[in-house]
Amino acid sequence: MSIKTRPLTLTLNNKQYGPLDVPEGLMMIDFLHEYVHMTGSRLGCGQGICHACVAIVDNPSGTSEEVRTCITGAHFFNGKKVRTVEGIAKVDEQGGVVELSAIQQAFLDHYSFQCGYCTPGFVNAATIFVEQLKRQPIAREDLEGAISKALENHICRCTGYVRYYEAVRDVVLKTPGLLKETVK
Incomplete structure (x- = not known):
């Protein structure tokens, strides 16, 4: 039995990543930590309550929003422009x-x-x-x-x-x- 993967491509802190084969159920916090070695976002509660894990999604409209990475799958971010705390400075x-x-x-x-x-x-x-x-x-x-x-x-x-x-x-x-x- 193998883990099913799908390609993931995103812009993260102004750098293009992908396509990378990423397991379908992988949470974004795990992608950040394990695939791109960005550990600034923290896994706090693991239930989306504390918001220590949030990343910023920059929308095409010019607005931005927080997305909790501990409860949001990595593939939600496919094709999106994302910033983590490492990308603020x-x-x-x-x-x-x-x-x-x-x-x-x-x-x-x-x-x-x-x-x-x-x-x-x-x-x-x-x-x-x-x-x-x-x-x-x-x-x-x-x-x-x-x-x-x-x-x-x-x-x-x-x-x-x-x-x-x-x-x-x-x-x-x-x-x-x-x-x-x-x-x-």
């Missing part, structure tokens, strides 16, 4: 990190983690949030609620929430164009 041609993203740097500056296990999921969620604000700024008075909504599905078992929220707030407040100008 700017890298050189050899793959070495040249500059962290504003979110990653803010998380470091605010010590926005304790054990760090959930951090990749929070980085991806915050990245999508900032990208959404670039397309559609919000009023300053709506910022706290918007941050809560953007991060609400992510679970931190060490209770690092306050610092995650502070880091995201800091990035938004320091990045021109993310908040609507108020007219006085």
